[in-house]
Amino acid sequence: LFHLFCRWWCRIVLLLNGFWYIVNFIEKLDTKSSYIICSNHTSKLDVILLFAIFPKTFVFIGKKGVTDFSFFEWFYNKTMITFNRESIASAFQAYRKADRCLKRGTSIVIFPEGQVPEGGVRLAKFKLGAFKLAIHNQVPIIPITFVDNKYKYPEDKLTVRMGVLRVLVHPKVPTKGFKIKHANQLKDQVFNTINKTLIDYENK
Secondary structure, eight states: OHHHHHHHHHHHHHHHTTEEEEEEESSOOOTTSOOEEEEOOOSTHHHHHHHHHOOSOEEEEEESOOOSOHHHHHHHHHHSEEEOTTOHHHHHHHHHHHHHHHHTTOEEEEOTTSSOOOTTOSSOOOOSHHHHHHHHHTOOEEEEEESSHHHHSOTTSSOOOOEEEEEEEOOOBOOTTOOGGGHHHHHHHHHHHHHHHHHHHHTO
């Protein structure tokens, strides 16, 4: 119910702020399966746009302390999987919660860059956590490319450019039969998919 509310609320927020989106699902998704969703992290629009476009229930894995407003922080911590970056025990608990969600059929969103990179960086180096989690649970990864978020609503500038937000939802990357030793290979494959897409759109 919370996810359904967020989906429609985020669509309304985008429209009221002068944004609309075009989504290209390159492959039809099985909404009964669970996935690890990995996208480039570019802007505050990323979370809103994911809720607006993705047809399946998911939860984010993210750090605690995303806002100074106590009510919103409490709500965020209750509905998402949060952890303290400085605590190994907290990260381990978050990993176990994510594991349980995947087994229940709920997808997990992880920004593999860890944070929004600096303005001049197209795509920051990926961390391994998302790919190890996918391999451990033998669930596919869905790479997603946000083409315009960084330009339309940059994280490091007080500028907003209204208009179309283009999103590509790439074919799932299977992990069946993969071992933890394959995590780097999987990470590079997803990185290259998103990075190549960003380069292709830059050159259009």
